[in-house]
Each structure stands twice: as structure tokens, then as C-alpha cells.
Amino acid sequence: MAALEVRGLRKQFGGVVALNGIDLDIDTDRVVGIVGPNGSGKTTLFNVVTGVHPATGGTVCWQGQDITNIGAHLIARKRLVRTFQQAMSFPGLTVNENVQIAWEQGRRGGSRWASPGMILDFVGLAPLGKAIAGSLPFGSLRRLGLAVALGVSPELLLLDEPGAGLNDSEAQAFAAVIAQLPPQGIGVCLIDHDMDMMADLCDRLVVLDFGTKIAEGPPAQVLADPKVREVYLGPDKTAAAP
Amino acid sequence: MPATDNSAGKMGAATEGTRASERLALLTADNASVPLPASVQAITAILLAALLIALPWLGLGYRFLSIAITTIYTAIGLYGLALQFGQAGIMSVGHAALMGIGAYTSAILSVQLGWGFWTTLPFAMAMSAIVGGVIGLPTLRVGGQHYIIITFCFCALFVIVLTNGGTFTGSATGLDVGSVTPLPGINFDKLSNNYYLVLAALFLALAATYLIGISRYGRTLRAIRENEQLARSVGINVDLHKLGVLMVSGLFAGLAGVLQLYYLRHISPTLFGAFPSLYLALMVMLGGARYLYGPLIGAIIVNFLPEVLNLDPVDSRIAYGVCLLLVILLLPGGVSAGIKNIYCAIAGGSEGQGGGSNGRA
Ligand SMILES: Nc1ncnc2c1ncn2[C@@H]1O[C@H](COP(=O)(O)OP(=O)(O)OP(=O)(O)O)[C@@H](O)[C@H]1O
Ligand SMILES: [Mg+2]
Numbered sequence: 308m309a310a311l312e313v314r315g316l317r318k319q320f321g322g323v324v325a326l327n328g329i330d331l332d333i334d335t336d337r338v339v340g341i342v343g344p345n346g347s348g349k350t351t352l353f354n355v356v357t358g359v360h361p362a363t364g365g366t367v368c369w370q371g372q373d374i375t376n377i378g379a380h381l382i383a384r385k386r387l388v389r390t391f392q393q394a395m396s397f398p399g400l401t402v403n404e405n406v407q408i409a410w411e412q413g414r415r416g417g418s419r420w421a422s423p424g425m426i427l428d429f430v431g432l433a434p435l436g437k438a439i440a441g442s443l444p445f446g447s448l449r450r451l452g453l454a455v456a457l458g459v460s461p462e463l464l465l466l467d468e469p470g471a472g473l474n475d476s477e478a479q480a481f482a483a484v485i486a487q488l489p490p491q492g493i494g495v496c497l498i499d500h501d502m503d504m505m506a507d508l509c510d511r512l513v514v515l516d517f518g519t520k521i522a523e524g525p526p527a528q529v530l531a532d533p534k535v536r537e538v539y540l541g542p543d544k545t546a547a548a549p
Numbered sequence: 550m551p552a553t554d555n556s557a558g559k560m561g562a563a564t565e566g567t568r569a570s571e572r573l574a575l576l577t578a579d580n581a582s583v584p585l586p587a588s589v590q591a592i593t594a595i596l597l598a599a600l601l602i603a604l605p606w607l608g609l610g611y612r613f614l615s616i617a618i619t620t621i622y623t624a625i626g627l628y629g630l631a632l633q634f635g636q637a638g639i640m641s642v643g644h645a646a647l648m649g650i651g652a653y654t655s656a657i658l659s660v661q662l663g664w665g666f667w668t669t670l671p672f673a674m675a676m677s678a679i680v681g682g683v684i685g686l687p688t689l690r691v692g693g694q695h696y697i698i699i700t701f702c703f704c705a706l707f708v709i710v711l712t713n714g715g716t717f718t719g720s721a722t723g724l725d726v727g728s729v730t731p732l733p734g735i736n737f738d739k740l741s742n743n744y745y746l747v748l749a750a751l752f753l754a755l756a757a758t759y760l761i762g763i764s765r766y767g768r769t770l771r772a773i774r775e776n777e778q779l780a781r782s783v784g785i786n787v788d789l790h791k792l793g794v795l796m797v798s799g800l801f802a803g804l805a806g807v808l809q810l811y812y813l814r815h816i817s818p819t820l821f822g823a824f825p826s827l828y829l830a831l832m833v834m835l836g837g838a839r840y841l842y843g844p845l846i847g848a849i850i851v852n853f854l855p856e857v858l859n860l861d862p863v864d865s866r867i868a869y870g871v872c873l874l875l876v877i878l879l880l881p882g883g884v885s886a887g888i889k890n891i892y893c894a895i896a897g898g899s900e901g902q903g904g905g906s907n908g909r910a
Contacts (some may be wrong), residue, residue, distance in 0.1 A: 352718045359778070359781075379781040380782075380784050380787065383783055388780060388783075390873075396776070397771065398774035398776070407771065408785075409783040411765045412769075455779070
């Protein structure tokens with residue numbers, strides 16, 4: 308049985324069906340990637356799983372418990388933690404305080420970090436501890452987002468495009484940090500558009516299109532799948548030359 | 550924004566004009582979240598406490614001491630407002646009504662059951678806390694702007710209920726109480742003793758505010774103020790804490806209301822209506838809701854300004870309006886932010902972080 312089990316998950320915004328019956332199993336010992344074109348429902352999947360939006364139908368089970376619609380803060384306390392596509396922080400507070408807030412919440416039932424400082428060291432933000440979060444450059448803000456999520460002592464971390472807006476070297480450094488998580492017992496589920504990085508980093512890829520899962524498996528196999536190629540490259544020659 | 554300003558300055562390309570505007574930016578910034586050296590905080594606290602304790606001995610006269618008492622019980626109510634607004638980001642423009650709940654609870658218990666100051670105090674505070682929480686319930690469904698309107702409506706409703714409450718609330722005339730039940734050897738009929746009573750309560754309010762500010766609870770409130778969604782996603786029960794902080798704020802308001810009642814010995818509905826409520830909101834913004842001494846400074850300015858400048862009520866209202874505009878435009882962090890920044894400029898010299906007389910994490 309997988310740690311996170313999503314069954315028949317549906318989400319409708321008015322007439323828009325953002326998730327149309329998603330089934331997904333995620334374990335906490337590896338990196339799972341979620342890819343798909345813009346608007347395919349990746350962020351919505353995270354939002355519904357973590358209780359930001361209520362599900363229209365289907366269930367989410369975490370460690371054997373049904374957590375569908377129980378409320379975002381309760382899900383976080385069960386150590387299923389996410390970051391946001393728009394880099395988020397507590398902008399008026401210092402970097403130290405940002406991480407300390409998360410760490411104090413994650414301490415319920417024991418933290419994997421002895422102090423908030425360890426998290427800052429881990430993501431490489433220690434020298435910026437006294438800076439105000441709102442004044443950080445974008446790359447550091449992304450790191451802070453990760454540090455805040457890690458502060459909650461997650462067992463599974465859902466990262467929504469953590470590399471978006473970073474330059475190549477920043478993105479590579481970030482990928483290196485993410486790769487260190489599963490060996491420490493922090494599962495990662497990652498959304499990103501950078502296929503090369505995803506192929507490198509992920510043990511398994513899930514492809515969404517129009518709220519439906521169209522492919523799943525090892526990266527090489529998924530990227531060779533004609534259905535996936537069609538979604539990403541457009542319909543093959545047949546339609547290309549009318 | 551500050552980061553880019555500074556780097557421009559370091560490159561040496563800055564003109565005199567940008568230098569000056571940089572300076573101004575430093576003086577008007579709101580850096581409540583940068584803590585001060587512990588020694589500065591301690592010295593400020595000791596000096597302030599000494600000054601406040603010595604006040605009745607300075608021979609400033611009966612009228613001065615009366616205004617001081619008014620200032621202090623107002624400040625106590627403001628510390629509740631500062632907690633909910635400065636820390637948790639929930640503004641209220643009906644806070645006088647919450648003080649009124651405390652004052653009237655105490656007065657009614659005194660008139661109906663003959664209970665004295667000390668016995669009614671806990672009931673009055675509890676009542677203000679409960680009512681604060683109940684008014685807060687709609688905030689969980691609607692946004693902060695709606696809550697402001699709800700508090701204003703509550704305030705108007707409260708006055709109407711009091712005015713039509715017959716002999717139970719004393720209607721428009723209000724209610725009278727006796728003096729504070731004396732403690733062994735201390736008779737609170739003496740003005741200076743009444744002053745020390747409210748001063749003791751102020752010290753409690755200050756201590757509570759300070760301790761909340763540096764505690765995990767304070768950080769939780771600030772997290773909610775800064776980013777509700779992120780707060781939820783790290784496991785904070787945002788709804789519970791919003792209600793909670795409104796109730797804690799109610800405790801302060803109840804205490805302030807009872808002190809007001811026993812200083813004036815007579816209360817009537819107009820004391821707790823829309824105008825006094827707006828004044829409370831004005832004072833907390835003027836002083837600086839995020840700073841430890843902000844509410845006290847705001848209360849001092851508003852209560853002593855007409856006295857010092859010899860203003861009549863209409864003039865003073867205009868003066869307050871001008872003050873508020875100036876503060877909002879120039880000093881978003883309130884007067885405390887200005888004082889802290891001036892201190893930083895004098896003591897720090899170098900850029901980066903420094904101390905100040907009014908800061909707190
Ligand atoms: N809060 C919302 N209200 C209404 N519609 C929404 C909301 N959130 C998402 N949608 C819609 O749901 C669909 C899926 O959006 P979602 O943000 O999940 O896509 P995505 O795969 O994350 O895209 P991207 O790669 O651009 O981030 C889109 O059609 C979007 O317009
Ligand atoms: Mg998205």
C-alpha cells in the first residue's frame with residue numbers, strides 16, 4: 308500500500324473540470340514527477356490533495372487514513388506538506404522567523420530538525436537569516452519556500468514548480484538539494500516543465516492532460532510514449548501539414 | 550526595494566537627491582520585525598517604568614494626573630487592539646464597544662448584586678472576551694474588510710441596546726458605581742492611588758504584550774497576518790487563532806473598561822459609541838500597532854495634544870485627522886517606527902540593523 312493513495316479524484320470549478328478522476332499512488336522513498344501542459348490540472352491536484360480546495364469527488368488517503376477535505380492545516384500536521392507555484396513566504400518577517408514558525412508547527416510529535424538553523428544550513432540560506440523575506444532575490448525566495456515546507460518535518464513534500472523563474476545554475480543547485488531528500492526519508496512529488504531535469508531527477512513520471520492521467524512510468528518510457536509526445540509536440544505530421 | 554536602493558548607493562553613482570531620499574526611506578521604514586539589542590530594550594523599559602511611577606510626585610497637578618489616568622486605561626484597551634491588528638492583522642473600528650461590554654458588565658453586577666471592583670473584574674473581562682469572539686465568528690467566512698464593517702455595526706447596535714435598556718442599563722443617563730474596594734492601607738479615592746492602580750494594569754498589559762510578541766504564539770499570529778494560506782499549509786489553525794486573538798483582545802478591553810468605569814464612577818452609552826471607537830483605531834495607528842510602546846505613545850499623543858496645544862474639541866478633531874494622514878503617508882509604522890529609526894540613525898551610524906527605543910520582534 309502506498310503512503311499517498313488518490314482515487315478517482317475530481318475537481319470542478321464551475322463548468323471547468325480541472326481534475327477528471329485521477330488515480331495516483333505515491334511512496335515516500337523516491338521522487339515522482341508530475342508533468343503536463345499549462346492548465347492540465349497539476350497545481351489543482353496539489354491544491355485538492357492538501358486541502359486548499361475541497362474535492363468535488365473521489366478520495367485522498369494518506370498513511371491509510373482518509374484525509375479528503377479535512378482542512379489544510381490538519382493535512383500539514385500529518386506531515387504531508389506542499390509548496391506553492393507562486394513563491395510564498397511571510398514577507399514582512401525575517402528569514403529566521405519564517406523558518407522558525409514552520410519548525411515550531413512541525414515540532415508537534417517531534418521534528419526531524421534539532422533547530423530551525425539546521426534547515427537554513429541545509430537549503431543554503433544561513434547567511435541570509437536576518438534578511439526580511441519580502442526583500443529576498445527570487446532565487447533565495449524559492450529556497451525559503453522549500454525551507455519553510457521542510458520546517459514542518461514532512462514525510463512527503465509536494466513541490467509545485469520549484470525551479471520556475473530560476474536561472475540554469477540556480478535550478479541545478481536546487482535540483483541537487485531536492486535529490487538529497489528521499490535518502491533522508493522525505494518523499495518528493497515534483498511538478499516542473501523542465502523535461503531534462505525531470506528525467507534526471509524523477510524515478511517515475513506522471514503525465515496529466517485536461518485533468519486526466521494519460522501516462523505513468525519510468526521517465527524514459529513515458530517520454531517515448533506517443534500519447535505524451537502528441538500532447539507536448541502537437542498532433543504528428545498528419546495535422547501539421549493541411 | 551531597500552536592497553536595490555542600497556546597492557545603487559554603494560556603487561557611488563548616487564546623486565545627492567537619491568542619498569537624501571534613501572535617508573528618508575530609512576527614517577520612515579517600518580522595521581518592527583528587526584529586534585533590538587536586549588540592553589536597549591531593558592534600559593528603555595526601566596526608564597519608562599521609573600518615569601511613570603514617579604509621575605504623581607512631579608507636582609504636575611490634578612488635571613495632568615487625571616489625563617494621565619485616562620491615557621493609561623485607554624492604552625490598556627489599545628494593547629488588545631494592537632495585538633489583534635498589529636500582530637494578527639485584524640483591524641476593528643468598534644473597539645470602544647468591547648471596552649463598554651466590560652464596563653457595563655461590571656457596573657450592572659455592581660448595581661444589581663452589589664459586587665465590588667475586584668469581584669466583577671474577572672466577569673467583565675470574560676464577558677468582553679466572549680463578545681469579542683462572537684463578533685469575530687463572521688470573520689471566518691468573510692474577509693478582513695467585512696469584519697471592520699461588522700465591528701462598526703456592533704458598536705452602533707451596542708449603543709442602541711444600552712440606550713433602550715431601561716433601568717437595567719440606565720438608558721441614556723447611564724449607571725453609577727462606588728469607588729474601588731480599598732485594599733488594606735490603600736484607599737483608591739485618592740487620585741494618585743487610582744493612578745497607581747491603572748499603572749499596575751498597564752504594566753501587566755505591557756508585560757503580556759511583550760511576552761506574546763516574543764513567544765511562539767506571537768509568531769503564529771504574525772504568520773497569519775503575513776500570509777494566511779502559507780500559515781495553513783504549515784499547520785496553523787488559522788480560524789481558531791483568529792477567534793482566539795479576538796478573545797484575548799477582549800480581555801484587555803474588559804480590563805480597560807472596568808478601569809474606566811471606576812475612574813469616572815459614571816458611564817453612559819456615548820462613551821462607547823462610534824466616535825470613541827474611531828479614536829482608538831486612530832491612536833493605535835498613530836502610535837504604531839506593531840511596536841511595544843506604540844499604543845502607549847498613540848494614547849499619549851491623542852489625550853495630551855489638545856491639552857498641550859490648547860485646542861477645543863473641533864480643532865482637535867481636525868488635528869487628529871491631519872496627524873493620521875501624515876502618519877499614513879509618511880510613517881506607515883506609526884510614530885514608534887519614526888522614533889526607532891531616528892535612534893538607529895544616531896546610534897547605528899552604519900547601515901544594516903540597529904537598535905531603537907520602541908522596537909520588538
Ligand atoms: N481557483 C480556481 N478557480 C477557477 N478555475 C481554476 C482555479 N484553479 C485552477 N483553475 C482552472 O483549472 C484548470 C487547471 O489549472 P491548474 O492551475 O491546475 O493547471 P496547471 O497544470 O497547474 O497549469 P500550469 O502549468 O500553468 O501551472 C485550468 O483550466 C484553470 O483555469
Ligand atoms: Mg500550476
